[in-house]
Amino acid sequence: MSKQTRDRRILLTSVFGPFGVDDEFGRKENIMELFHNQVTKAQGVASFRFHHRSFGLYFIAANIDADVTVLDFPSRKRFARELRRGSYDIVGVSFIAANHDKAREMAREVRRLSPETEIILGGHGAAVEGVELSIDCDHVVRGEGIRWMREHLGQDPGAPIVHPALRSTDRASILGVPLVDTPANLLVPGVGCVNGCSFCSTSHFFGRSYTPFIESGRALFETACRVADERGTDDFFVMDENFLKDRTRAMELLEAMELHQRFFRFHVFSSAEAITAFGIDNMVRLGVDLVWIGFESQSRQSLFAKNTGIEPRNLVRDLRDRGIAVLASGILCMEHHTPENIQDDIDFLVELESDFVQFMLLTPVPVTALYRDHKKRGLLKTELPLQEWHGQTKLAYHHPAFTDDEPEEWIKKAFRQDYEVNSSSMLRMVETAIRGYEHLSTLANRDACLEARRRQFEKQARFWRLILPAVKHHAVNERERRRADALGKRAEHLFGLRAWERLAGIGTIGLSMLWKLRIKLVGDGIQPKTIVTRCRQQSTGAVESRFMRQSSPGIPSARQLPPAAAAFSE
Numbered sequence: 001m002s003k004q005t006r007d008r009r010i011l012l013t014s015v016f017g018p019f020g021v022d023d024e025f026g027r028k029e030n031i032m033e034l035f036h037n038q039v040t041k042a043q044g045v046a047s048f049r050f051h052h053r054s055f056g057l058y059f060i061a062a063n064i065d066a067d068v069t070v071l072d073f074p075s076r077k078r079f080a081r082e083l084r085r086g087s088y089d090i091v092g093v094s095f096i097a098a099n100h101d102k103a104r105e106m107a108r109e110v111r112r113l114s115p116e117t118e119i120i121l122g123g124h125g126a127a128v129e130g131v132e133l134s135i136d137c138d139h140v141v142r143g144e145g146i147r148w149m150r151e152h153l154g155q156d157p158g159a160p161i162v163h164p165a166l167r168s169t170d171r172a173s174i175l176g177v178p179l180v181d182t183p184a185n186l187l188v189p190g191v192g193c194v195n196g197c198s199f200c201s202t203s204h205f206f207g208r209s210y211t212p213f214i215e216s217g218r219a220l221f222e223t224a225c226r227v228a229d230e231r232g233t234d235d236f237f238v239m240d241e242n243f244l245k246d247r248t249r250a251m252e253l254l255e256a257m258e259l260h261q262r263f264f265r266f267h268v269f270s271s272a273e274a275i276t277a278f279g280i281d282n283m284v285r286l287g288v289d290l291v292w293i294g295f296e297s298q299s300r301q302s303l304f305a306k307n308t309g310i311e312p313r314n315l316v317r318d319l320r321d322r323g324i325a326v327l328a329s330g331i332l333c334m335e336h337h338t339p340e341n342i343q344d345d346i347d348f349l350v351e352l353e354s355d356f357v358q359f360m361l362l363t364p365v366p367v368t369a370l371y372r373d374h375k376k377r378g379l380l381k382t383e384l385p386l387q388e389w390h391g392q393t394k395l396a397y398h399h400p401a402f403t404d405d406e407p408e409e410w411i412k413k414a415f416r417q418d419y420e421v422n423s424s425s426m427l428r429m430v431e432t433a434i435r436g437y438e439h440l441s442t443l444a445n446r447d448a449c450l451e452a453r454r455r456q457f458e459k460q461a462r463f464w465r466l467i468l469p470a471v472k473h474h475a476v477n478e479r480e481r482r483r484a485d486a487l488g489k490r491a492e493h494l495f496g497l498r499a500w501e502r503l504a505g506i507g508t509i510g511l512s513m514l515w516k517l518r519i520k521l522v523g524d525g526i527q528p529k530t531i532v533t534r535c536r537q538q539s540t541g542a543v544e545s546r547f548m549r550q551s552s553p554g555i556p557s558a559r560q561l562p563p564a565a566a567a568f569s570e
Helices: 041-046 055-062 076-086 097-113 145-152 201-205 217-231 247-260 272-278 280-286 312-321 342-351 369-376 406-422 425-441 448-473 478-495 499-522 543-547
Strands: 009-014 048-052 067-072 090-094 118-122 169-174 185-187 190-192 210-212 235-238 265-269 288-296 325-332 356-361 531-535 565-569
Touching: 009 055, 009 076, 041 406, 041 425, 041 499, 055 067, 055 090, 055 145, 055 531, 067 076, 076 097, 090 097, 097 118, 118 145, 185 217, 190 201, 217 235, 217 247, 247 272, 247 280, 247 448, 272 280, 272 288, 272 312, 280 288, 280 312, 280 448, 288 312, 312 325, 312 425, 325 342, 325 406, 325 425, 342 356, 342 406, 356 406, 425 448, 425 478, 448 478, 448 499
Parallel strands: 009 067, 009 090, 090 118, 185 235, 235 265, 265 288, 288 325, 325 356
Antiparallel strands: 048 169, 067 531, 190 210, 531 565
């Protein structure tokens, strides 16, 4: 191109919708868009719903010196309109394997409406074999994209990574009740994972390595302070595959929080071995509110070094006793599974009594060691459309013990069993918050950190207990009804019950009944609104001044400069 590098206009986009409910590029209920919450989908009206933003696009935009537009959750029509108005030099499309056909359609639209525009493909979908041949593009980025894009534009790939202030989710709701409180912030300390589980696309996509964006705990604290001040909430969803693995960094973060008396709430991913090494009491002090743990399979625990020497039931109990909610993840239809033994792993995961359970089918995702192994052995179902490679309905490899239709039935059975035995996840979260509050209340010598956590647990329990009347009303069985009633009385004994709280609880019943009717009439897929973020190049050319506010010495603050990037929803 003839333009100077920094004058290039760049469009970064996720794939077009609809999301949750799909069109000709998948089944009517496309349950694996990764923009639509999956964990509680079998719980009907009690399912927790939200959408995750495509955070990688925002990170790239914040770290290149150019005029950038980020288009998240666009419709096909909105994407085409942006191409017509934008005169873009570069269009970058981020996608997963299940969205391959949508990415191909987007590339076709670019070639039709803006034939001179350079097309770059990224995200985990870029790992699909032969994607350069199946999708008309100029470049494919496999792995971390910030440094690649900088180098491509002739900019310094080794410059410090700027962390933009981002919300983690959109359109969150439970029981038809919108969660209108300020959504949690997104914190991305780094990408990749060193554990190297054979099925994990993240670990192998980044070459079984971890690339830190924020290397020290002090820097992580300063980033958290800046983002929290800018967005008005101290809650964070930490997008890091094994956050507690770097124990030194996590402890430095905790020390900085205690030094400055600034406390946060974190939702994190972590392995069982990292949790054990870091210590549950340290997690409480750090402000860990929820932890996502991959237990995978009881009968094959030895395959996963991340779980070696761990007693899962005790770990989950100890975490919940201290107020830390647990999302336990497991894999069904592994190669050792048969119709006779698969129930054992379902029972194992249900009996953990975690707040959430995620069941996935073993899927040889492109780029993984599992994929390479199955390809070598001739087990891949090459005839299966890529939009079905999401681990929820069809097996992507030939399994000797299961027919094509059986895996989906086992997945459905597993989710139903968890719901019927353990009740709704929202009820379990109320219980966990109360258990954490009660635990800390018994401690005679609480310092400022633990007192802050006790108040957090009280706030959580007070908020979430408002949904208990609706949970009781829609209970899946008498066991859940009794449990919701007992938990409500337990919360009332601890915190009392003000008149407006009683009315709010009744109101949730009405909203949930309307939501149940909506599900019956049109399904439970929630379409996210298109988010357009325009990042304008400043006269100084400084990336930092456009995307983040500067911090003052001492306790960081984000109140000094106005935001330079404009974001709006359509």
